[in-house]
Amino acid sequence: MKTPKPFYIFLAILGFLGWIILYVFQHELFYDPFKDYPIPIDRNGHIFLPPIETGKFILNKVFRYLLNDLCGILIVYGLFQRKEFIKLSFYIMLFGLIFILPIYFILVFNFFTQVFPFLNHIHRLVMNPVLMLIIIPAFYYQIKNEKE
Helix, strand or coil: CCCCHHHHHHHHHHHHHHHHHHHHCHHHHCCCCCCCCCCCECCCCCECCCCCCHHHHHHHHHHHHHHHHHHHHHHHHHHHCCHHHHHHHHHHHHHHHHHHHHHHHHHHHHCHHHHHHHHHHHHHHHHCCHHHHHHHHHHHHHHHHHHC
16 A cells, blocks of 8 residues: 555654754753853963763764754655665765764864864764755755656
8 A cells, every 4th residue: 555645745844843843952952062162262262172071972962963864864755755765865874973973073072172163064064964955955856867
């Protein structure tokens, strides 16, 4: 029996709502030692790393990353219902989890003062669903090219 189209629309909407909830309540849901330190600079103008509970920080970032990308995969599934798109989305999520997230942690814990301005961009890539937002138009483009 074929699943009705409203079900897939519901899944995509659920994924978008998940993103919205994660964004709106990020400070209540996740530990973030940087939320009170938009620019951690001391009186002498030196950038410093605020106090961080390492284990809690890592667990929260990994959990937030997984939730964001699972919402993204839900959106991809709801919009396209194609296994190859779901697989690619999963592999992109896995790539970020295995490679980008550890690099982010290494930079935060070891090179914070040197790379602080750059860290914001890596944080956006890791913690926000940027990669998933990029692949959705790519999937539409793929489908359009297949039809032509």
